[in-house]
Amino acid sequence: xxxxxxxxxxDSPMLQKRYRAERRFRAYxxxxxxxxxxxxxxxxxxxFGLGYTAFQQTxxxxxxxxxxxxxxxxxxxxPTTLSTANYQSLARNALRSHFPEVTxxxxxxxxxxxxxxxxxxxxxxxxxxxxxxxxxxxxxxxPASDDLDLLIKGQIDTALPETQRQISDQQIAWGLALQAxxxxxxxxxxxxxxxxxxxxxxxxGIWGAMVGSFLAxxxxxxxxxxxxxxxxxxxxxxxxxxRLTDLIEVNINNLAAVPSIVFGLLxxxxxxxxxxLPRSAPLVGGMVLALMTLPxxxxxxxxxxxxxxxxxxxxxxxxxxxxxxxVFHHVLPLGLPGMLTGAIIGMAQALGETAPLLMxxxxxxxxxxxxxxxxxxxxxxxxxxxxxxxxxxxxxxKTAAGIMxxxxxxxxxxxxxxxxxxxxxxxx
Amino acid sequence: MLASDTxxxxxxxxxxxxxxxxxxLWERSVLALLIASxxxxxxxxxxxxxxxxxxxxxxxxxxxxxxxxxxxxxxxQTAMRSDQVGSSGAFGAIPLxxxxxxxxxxxxxxxxxxGLLSAIxxxxxASHHVHSIVKPLLEILAGIPTxxxxxxxxxxxxxxxxxxxxxxxxxxxSESALAAGLIMxxxxxxxxxxxxxxxxxxxxxxxxxxxxGIGATQSExxxxxxxxxxxxxxxxxxxxxxxxAIGETMIVVMAAGLAANLTANPLQAVxxxxxxxxxxxxxxxxxxxxxxxxxxxxxxTLFVITLLLNVTALRFVRRYQEQYD
Numbered sequence: 064x065x066x067x068x069x070x071x072x073x074d075s076p077m078l079q080k081r082y083r084a085e086r087r088f089r090a091y092x093x094x095x096x097x098x099x100x101x102x103x104x105x106x107x108x109x110x111f112g113l114g115y116t117a118f119q120q121t122x123x124x125x126x127x128x129x130x131x132x133x134x135x136x137x138x139x140x141x142p143t144t145l146s147t148a149n150y151q152s153l154a155r156n157a158l159r160s161h162f163p164e165v166t167x168x169x170x171x172x173x174x175x176x177x178x179x180x181x182x183x184x185x186x187x188x189x190x191x192x193x194x195x196x197x198x199x200x201x202x203x204x205x206p207a208s209d210d211l212d213l214l215i216k217g218q219i220d221t222a223l224p225e226t227q228r229q230i231s232d233q234q235i236a237w238g239l240a241l242q243a244x245x246x247x248x249x250x251x252x253x254x255x256x257x258x259x260x261x262x263x264x265x266x267x268g269i270w271g272a273m274v275g276s277f278l279a280x281x282x283x284x285x286x287x288x289x290x291x292x293x294x295x296x297x298x299x300x301x302x303x304x305x306r307l308t309d310l311i312e313v314n315i316n317n318l319a320a321v322p323s324i325v326f327g328l329l330x331x332x333x334x335x336x337x338x339x340l341p342r343s344a345p346l347v348g349g350m351v352l353a354l355m356t357l358p359x360x361x362x363x364x365x366x367x368x369x370x371x372x373x374x375x376x377x378x379x380x381x382x383x384x385x386x387x388x389x390v391f392h393h394v395l396p397l398g399l400p401g402m403l404t405g406a407i408i409g410m411a412q413a414l415g416e417t418a419p420l421l422m423x424x425x426x427x428x429x430x431x432x433x434x435x436x437x438x439x440x441x442x443x444x445x446x447x448x449x450x451x452x453x454x455x456x457x458x459x460x461k462t463a464a465g466i467m468x469x470x471x472x473x474x475x476x477x478x479x480x481x482x483x484x485x486x487x488x489x490x491x
Numbered sequence: 492m493l494a495s496d497t498x499x500x501x502x503x504x505x506x507x508x509x510x511x512x513x514x515x516l517w518e519r520s521v522l523a524l525l526i527a528s529x530x531x532x533x534x535x536x537x538x539x540x541x542x543x544x545x546x547x548x549x550x551x552x553x554x555x556x557x558x559x560x561x562x563x564x565x566x567x568q569t570a571m572r573s574d575q576v577g578s579s580g581a582f583g584a585i586p587l588x589x590x591x592x593x594x595x596x597x598x599x600x601x602x603x604x605x606g607l608l609s610a611i612x613x614x615x616x617a618s619h620h621v622h623s624i625v626k627p628l629l630e631i632l633a634g635i636p637t638x639x640x641x642x643x644x645x646x647x648x649x650x651x652x653x654x655x656x657x658x659x660x661x662x663x664x665s666e667s668a669l670a671a672g673l674i675m676x677x678x679x680x681x682x683x684x685x686x687x688x689x690x691x692x693x694x695x696x697x698x699x700x701x702x703x704g705i706g707a708t709q710s711e712x713x714x715x716x717x718x719x720x721x722x723x724x725x726x727x728x729x730x731x732x733x734x735x736a737i738g739e740t741m742i743v744v745m746a747a748g749l750a751a752n753l754t755a756n757p758l759q760a761v762x763x764x765x766x767x768x769x770x771x772x773x774x775x776x777x778x779x780x781x782x783x784x785x786x787x788x789x790x791x792t793l794f795v796i797t798l799l800l801n802v803t804a805l806r807f808v809r810r811y812q813e814q815y816d
Contacts, residue, residue: 081708088710092612095605096625099684102677103632106643293528301525315532320731320801321794322738324765325539328790331772332542354535361532387518415636418740418765421773444638444741451642451745459646466639473634 114463120252120265121212122204123178123241125157127186129197140194150183150190154205161246162237173234177241179206181254181266204250209264209457211238215247218456229456255464259430260446264457267450269465271432275345275425275440276414282349282436283356283413288406290353291360292395295402298361299368300390319358326355327422335423342424343439351419356409363405367398400487404480411476415469417444443469543794546787553781554582559788561585565751565762567771567782582785584792586751590761594672594743595736597757601676602732606683607725613684614691615713626688633681641745644674649746656758664748664760671746672757675736682732690724690808691717727807734800738793740765764789 131138134148155175159165165174182205190197210230213219215238225232241247258268294311302308330351334340340347371394379389420426426445433440441449447469450462551559562583609629613622649670656663663669694717702712718725748760749770771786 081711085708085710088713089612089616092608092616095608096612096629098605099609099632099677099680100625100628103628106635106639106647106677109647110639110643290528290531293525294531297522297525297529301522302529311529311532314536316805317798317801318532318535320734320797321539322740322765322797324738324740324768325543325790325794328768328772328787329535329539329542332546332787333538337542357532357535361529385514385518387521391521411634415634415638417636417638418744418769421740421744421769424773426773444636447638447642448741448745451638451646462642462646466642469636470639473636477634 110463110466113460114465114467116216116218117255117460117464118252119216119249120254121207121215122248122250123158123207123211124202124204124246124248125154126160126200126202127153127157127205128200129153129186129190130156131198134190134197135194140197142191145190145194146187148187148190150186151180153186154178154182161241161244170233173231174237177208177211177234177238179208179265180263181206181261184266204248206254206265207247209455210234211247212265213457214238215242215249218460255461259432260428260441260449261430262428264453264455264461267458267461269443269446269468271429272441272443272446272465273468275348275429275433276442276444278345278433278436278440279348279352279420279425279442280410280414282346283352284406284410286350286353287356287360287409288402291357291406291409292364292402294357295361295364295368296390296395299365300394301386315358315361319362322418323355323416324418324422326351327419329354330419330423341437341439343427343429343441344437345425345433345440345442346436347423348420348425348440348442349436351423352413352416355416355419356413359409359412360402360406363408364398364402367401367405368394370401371397397489400483404484407476407480407483411473411480414442414472414476415444417442417448420445421448443472539794543787543791546784547791550781550784550788553784558582559584559785563753565767567767567785582781584764584789586753587762587764587767587789588792589753589755590668590747590751591737591763591765593668593755593757593761594675594747594763595733597669597672598675598679598736599729599733601673602679602683602736603729605676606680606728606732607687609680610684610687610691611713611718614688615709615717626685629681629684632678633685635678637678637739637741638745640674640678641741641743644670644742644746648674661758663758666746666748666760667758668747668761669757671743674746675739675742678739678742679732679735682735683728686728686731687721687725690721690728693724694720723807723810727804730800730804730807734797734804737800738765738797740769744769764793768793 130153133152134150135141135144137144155171155178158174158178159171162174165171185203185205189201207215210219211234214221214230214235219228219230221228221235230238238247254266255268257270258266259271261267298308298311302311330347334347334350335342340350375393375397376389379393380386384392420442425441426449427439427441428449429439429441431438443465447462447465450458450465559582562581563585564581564583565586566581609625613625617625645666649665649667652667652670652673653663653665698716698720699712702716703709707715743763743766747766748762749766750760751762751767752759754761768786768789771782771789
């Protein structure tokens with residue numbers, strides 16, 4: 064008995080021990096939360112740290128002489144001649160004019176390696192747009208190769224022996240000489256945001272994937288939102304409580320937990336092999352994503368309908384509206400903002416989804432920007448996956464930059480969902 | 492529909508805009524459309540089951556099901572030439588199951604304690620203010636696309652683990668199970684913490700008060716009263732998280748290997764069911780070979796495993812809810 068009283072005194076060793084255990088337990092919780100948040104922080108910081116450089120591109124300032132003898136010796140301005148002319152040599156000549164001492168074949172090739180292969184495409188596009196510039200000299204900023212780009216961005220360890228890096232000592236010297244003359248600059252990388260994919264890291268852009276994602280999400284929304292809302296209306300407003308309703312509800316909950324890759328297999332087996340829809344198309348991608356988002360949308364739409372108070376329904380029914388009119392004229396308009404919020408969150412999930420798109424072949428190397436839902440396309444997360452797999456070092460920054468773009472879209476979508484919810488939430 | 496009929500009749504007599512039968516017909520067809528929409532969910536499930544079963548049965552015609560389920564060797568490469576060694580390919584999926592289990596186990600070893608302890612802190616200790624900041628932060632983890640985790644695991648974490656392994660003299664594979672499992676664990680922390688937070692918060696206050704009343708400290712109350720009461724819900728949260736880990740694809744595709752090693756060493760490369768499905772079905776090959784059909788058999792296995800886990804988890808929650816409601 065004395066022991067018991069002894070143990071309840073504030074300074075008793077037993078109680079002190081229990082208090083210490085209390086503080087320890089509390090600390091475990093804080094540490095756990097800090098670890099989770101630290102992971103989030105480290106991940107975002109390292110990705111942003113890698114990716115921001117891809118939004119800049121090293122460019123070389125060159126005075127390009129659009130030599131009529133090279134582009135169009137006949138002077139007829141025939142479109143096929145204009146598109147097949149040797150623009151590469153125009154850019155290379157301009158570059159060589161800065162280094163007249165370079166004469167050997169191998170040396171020349173090394174020098175040309177400083178300039179991107181994409182430079183000729185840009186010259187071609189300029190000429191096709193306005194053939195009048197043939198014969199004139201234009202001062203242009205043309206993209207540098209990924210090697211020079213990495214050098215200027217300081218991502219190449221010049222202390223390494225020459226054989227262990229992509230860029231040679233000679234190229235480094237030329238690059239630095241150009242930089243000293245103010246002919247090499249890092250500019251905003253508009254190519255990253257307007258180009259499709261490319262084998263050359265300095266030309267690869269995210270626009271094609273963005274369009275692909277947009278088209279797939281469009282198909283996804285068009286299919287899943289109406290079907291999801293109608294299913295929710297039925298289940299919430301009309302469905303009798305019976306076996307079938309129960310089965311549908313269990314089904315929806317289970318579908319929400321099916322691994323996404325299984326949906327990809329479904330798409331492959333049914334949409335591609337059975338229905339013979341085109342492979343790699345945003346149409347099929349959107350259909351698969353729609354099936355995946357459907358449970359999310361149904362669950363959100365049901366919650367939105369539940370939030371509309373019964374008094375609204377009773378009032379409508381009381382003045383003689385049919386149940387169908389009650390729902391479509393009164394309940395649905397009030398629930399719509401909540402449903403849209405759910406749909407945006409569902410779309411954000413669909414935007415980040417990769418695995419099912421791999422199954423239906425949206426993982427091909429596609430340079431062209433897709434023009435419609437039947438064209439082959441990739442999607443943002445798939446493009447990130449493709450770049451992450453590329454061996455060239457310059458793609459590392461591109462991958463991280465792609466992730467930044469993807470996260471940017473997700474933030475915008477989730478924020479707009481939050482704002483929409485705030486704007487339209489009604490307290491009844 | 493009775494209420495609808497009388498309402499229609501009442502309105503028609505005053506307005507007379509549309510004949511009664513036309514509107515009944517219209518409303519019936521709208522209702523039919525609504526029912527059809529809600530059946531899409533069932534059709535999807537049926538579609539999944541049928542397409543997986545159909546292709547799997549064709550696979551099991553070529554490869555016996557016992558070999559698939561109990562075989563120890565997985566090398567699905569069908570040979571270029573028919574006389575090549577091992578031209579038939581080996582479809583023993585045990586190394587895949589083991590690899591999936593290993594990576595999921597590592598993930599749960601990370602997500603289980605961290606998620607549960609975070610949930611306990613959030614539900615029992617944190618002030619409203621802290622709760623409203625930390626919970627959304629943890630949920631960001633759930634909103635980040637898995638391809639981002641895959642990138643982080645494969646290109647940032649895996650090299651760090653390998654380097655630090657070589658510093659202390661360990662030979663770590665560049666596509667170690669540890670890197671994939673670790674990052675997958677981070678990804679599923681919010682699943683564990685969010686679900687556990689809900690069940691812990693729903694334990695009735697009277698239980699805690701009774702415990703405080705007989706002199707227990709807060710941590711003692713949590714450990715001896717709240718957690719046992721919330722246990723079924725916590726178990727179900729863990730099961731759902733495990734199911735998520737098993738079905739996760741992109742992290743393992745990017746950070747785990749393709750080689751089917753049967754090992755329990757987390758520093759070596761293992762492969763998983765989902766990695767093999769992706770590996771078998773991407774790239775150009777003709778359909779209907781045992782190689783592509785094997786992907787559907789794996790998909791069926793994956794579907795069955797995750798479904799069982801989810802159904803068990805839901806059972807646990809239901810049983811728990813009945814206790815206090």
